Amino acid sequence: MTVDMTASLHGLIGGVLIGLSATWLMITLGRIAGISGILGTLITARPKGDSGWRLAFLLGLVSGPALVILAGGGLGNVAGQAGAVIGAPAGGVATMLVAGLLVGVGTGIGSGCTSGHGVCGLARLSPRSMAATLVFLAVAIVTVFVVRHVIGGDA
Amino acid sequence: MRSVMAYIAGLLFGLGLAISGMTDPARVLGFLDVAGDWDPTLMFVLGGAVVTNFVGYRLAMRRPNPLFASAFQLPTRRDLDGRLLGGAALFGVGWGLSGYCPGPAFASVSGITLPLAAMLAAMIVGWFIARRV
Numbered sequence: 001m002t003v004d005m006t007a008s009l010h011g012l013i014g015g016v017l018i019g020l021s022a023t024w025l026m027i028t029l030g031r032i033a034g035i036s037g038i039l040g041t042l043i044t045a046r047p048k049g050d051s052g053w054r055l056a057f058l059l060g061l062v063s064g065p066a067l068v069i070l071a072g073g074g075l076g077n078v079a080g081q082a083g084a085v086i087g088a089p090a091g092g093v094a095t096m097l098v099a100g101l102l103v104g105v106g107t108g109i110g111s112g113c114t115s116g117h118g119v120c121g122l123a124r125l126s127p128r129s130m131a132a133t134l135v136f137l138a139v140a141i142v143t144v145f146v147v148r149h150v151i152g153g154d155a
Numbered sequence: 156m157r158s159v160m161a162y163i164a165g166l167l168f169g170l171g172l173a174i175s176g177m178t179d180p181a182r183v184l185g186f187l188d189v190a191g192d193w194d195p196t197l198m199f200v201l202g203g204a205v206v207t208n209f210v211g212y213r214l215a216m217r218r219p220n221p222l223f224a225s226a227f228q229l230p231t232r233r234d235l236d237g238r239l240l241g242g243a244a245l246f247g248v249g250w251g252l253s254g255y256c257p258g259p260a261f262a263s264v265s266g267i268t269l270p271l272a273a274m275l276a277a278m279i280v281g282w283f284i285a286r287r288v
Contacts, residue, residue, distance in 0.1 A: 018168055
C-alpha cells in the first residue's frame with residue numbers, strides 16, 4: 001500500500017465537488033445525480049419534456065475534464081503521471097465490450113451505479129442503495145482479485 | 156434556466172472526476188485491488204462526496220420544493236429484490252474488469268480511445284437489454 005498525500009488530497013477535493021454537484025442538482029431540479037439513470041434514460045427512452053436537463057448535465061460532465069485539460073496546470077490525478085487528466089483503458093476492445101455490456105445491463109436492472117447508489121443513495125441512507133453499493137464493491141474487489149492474482153498470477 | 160442549472164451540476168461532477176483522478180481506470184482498479192499495491196484514492200473521493208452530499212441533501216430538503224422544479228423526485232422503494240442485487244453484482248464484474256463505471260467512462264470522452272469507445276457502445280447496448288429483461 002502506498003499512501004500518496006497529494007493523490008489523496010486530490011481525491012478528497014474532487015469528491016467534495018462531486019458531492020456539491022449532487023446537492024446542486026437536488027436543490028435546483030430535485031433530481032438524483034445518477035449517471036446511469038440520466039444517460040441511460042435519455043438514450044433508451046428519450047422522455048418528452050424530461051430530456052433537456054439530462055443533455056445539459058451530460059454536456060457539463062464532459063466539459064469538466066476537457067476544461068481541466070485545456071487549463072493545463074496539472075490538476076489531474078492519473079496514477080504515475082502527475083497532473084495528467086485522463087488515464088489509459090485497462091484492457092483492449094474485447095475486454096471493454098464485455099465489461100461495458102455488464103455495466104450497462106447491471107446498472108440498468110439494478111437501477112443505478114456508483115453515483116446514483118453510491119454518492120446519492122448513501123447520502124439519503126437508502127437501504128436499497130446501501131445494499132447495492134456493498135454488492136457491487138464486493139463483487140468488483142473479487143473480480144480484480146481473480147483477474148490480477150488468480151488468472152494473472154502476480155503476487 | 157433548468158438547462159443552465161443542470162449544466163452547472165454536470166460541470167461540477169466532471170471537474171470532480173477529473174481532479175480526483177477517477178477518470179483514470181488505474182486509480183479505480185488500484186483501490187479495488189486490496190491484495191495488491193492498494194490505492195486509497197477512491198475512498199477519499201467517495202467519502203468526500205457522500206459526506207458533502209449528506210449535509211447538502213439535508214439543507215436542500217428543508218425547502219418544500221426545488222428552486223426550478225415543482226417537486227423533489229426521490230426513489231421511494233426500500234425493499235431489496237433480485238433485480239437490485241443481481242444487477243449490482245453484474246455491474247461489479249464489469250466495473251472490476253474495466254475500472255470504468257458510467258460517470259468516469261462518459262466523462263473521459265475528450266480522451267477517447269478505441270477500448271473506451273467499445274466500452275461506451277456496449278454499455279448503451281446493455282441499457283437497451285436491461286429494459287427488456
